[in-house]
Amino acid sequence: MLATVTLARPLRALPVLGADLPVTLADGRITNHVNLDYAATAPCLAAAADAVTQILPWYASVHRGAGAASQRSTLAYERARQTIGDFVGARVDDHVIFTRNTTDALNLLARALPSGTTVVGWAGEHHANLLPWGTTVSLPVPRTSGEAIDTLDLTLAGLTGPVLVTVTGASNVTGEVWPIAELTEVAHRHGARIAVDAAQLAPHRPVSLADSGVDYLALSGHKLYAPFGAGVLAGRADWLDSAAPYLAGGGATAYVAAEDGGYRVEWNEGPARHEAGTPNLVGAVALAAVCEALAESDRDALTAHEAALVERLREGLDALPGVGELRTFPVGHDRVGIVSFAVAGVPAPEVSAHLATRHGIGVRDGLFCAHPLSQRLLADASARVGADLGTSAVRASVGLGSTEEHVDRLLLGVAELIRA
Incomplete structure (x- = not known):
């Protein structure tokens, strides 16, 4: 029996744009578009669009002008920083x-690491948290949360000097939530710091640097219903203030003077040190508007709604022959609104094309910028199903605005393809 969604209160208070977009199917029929690709780029929350509309008439230089528009833009930019800081539970000195x-944020942090820092991570990370670090201690993909914790504990016991542990908050392939609190406790017990890729976690669950003890957190606005090109790196100030600026240019400088055929530069401290150039005011304002709207919403109701949709989707896929779900941890492990699967005998691009052209559903196929993990999980799923599931998968992801009808339409489309 498919799961039934029960809500503590209606979710209409957080509408997203594009919910009623008409699309033409291959047979000429017109239907409403079903967006099940939130994990790639979430739709725009109406609150973000409204905030952008309000600031655009005042759009001007930030931190650089004395006029009314510039002053208002500067105030909006710094208020956005504070609102987002509150949303992620930033500490006073963060x-x-x-x-x-997120990719940009993690690359910034990689550039800011003290000399000689050892980076410890898992082989199953998104490329954004796999590639920026250079040489790392790469831990095997764990089978359980407990294994992840124990392996990290054993690894850190043998390391000296500055150490940074990097880990995803929730997998962009499986949606599975990692044991961040426990990993943070282990890291700190060994004198290490920890950075969390919260790109998939922050849109679905509350995150807090102060409550969790996490040292650094990165997220993307476009995953968080604010598709205006802004992300955030939040965390401990000391490494960031000691590092060379991520970008060299105006805004990062406190003073520049010509000297001996070159330039003597005094760099700013604080966020400005790593924000050279004209900042993305619109992106900052949009992201802050979403953070404020989510913070004021019933997060428990949103989580329950999403969990019921995911359960309905997983149960429906499990009932279909030759369909294998990608997962790292046991079946009942906590997860956000992401489910990846493959169909025996039908390449993933054909599945996604069928869903798009015959049912008006948008999903993603591929290896989801996490190639090592996706390839391993495809092999595991093939073994469970007893059939070759191919070399790539289909990912369906839900969020604000997703409904039972959307899930059922996808299940109908996959079942139709299997019967063909």
């Missing part, structure tokens, strides 16, 4: 630095 996205 920095909240605006970036382009």
Whole structure:
């Protein structure tokens, strides 16, 4: 029996744009578009669009002008920083630095590490948290949360000097939530710091640097219903203030003077040190508007709604022959609104094309910028199903605005393809 969604209160208070977009199917029929690709880029929350509309008439230089528009833009930018800092539970002495996205934020942190820092991570990370670090201690993908904790504990016991542990908050392939609190406790017990890729976690669950003890957190606005090109790196100030600026240019400088055929530069401290150039005011304002709207919402109701949809989707896929779900941890492990699967005998691009052209559903197929993990999980799923599931998968992801009808339409489309 498919799961039934029960809500503590209606979710209409957080509408997203594009919920009623008409699309033309291959047979000429017109239907409403079903967006099940939130994990790639979430739709725009109406609150973000409204905030952008309000600031655009005042759009002007930030931190650089004395006029009324510039002053208002500067105030909006710094208020956005504070709002986002509150949303992620930033501590008093943390920095909240605006970036382009999670990838940009983690690359910034990689550039800011003290000399000789050892980076410890898992082989199953998204490429954004796999590639920026250079040489790392790569831990095997665990089978359980307990294994992840124990392996980290054993590894850190043998390391000296500065150490940074990097880990995803929730997998972009499986949606599975990692044991961040426990990993943070282990890291700190060994004198290490920990950075969390919260790109998939923050849109679905509350996150707090102060409550969790996490040292650094990165997220993307476009995953968080604010698709205006802004992301954030938030966390401990000391490494960031000691590092060379991520970008060299105006805004990062306190003073520049010509000297001996070159330039003597005094760099700013604080977030400005790593925000050279004209900042993305619109992106910052949009992201802050979403953070404020989510913070004021009933997060428990949103989580329950999403969990019921995911359960309905997983149960429906499990009932279909030759369909294998990708997962790292046991079946009942906590997860956010992401389910990846493959169909025996039908390449993933054909599945996604069928869903799009015959049912008006948008999903993603591929290896989801986490190639090592996706390839391993495909092999595991093939073994469970007893059939070759191919070399790539389909990912369906839900969020604000997703409904039972959307899930059921996808299940109908996959079942139709299997019967063909």
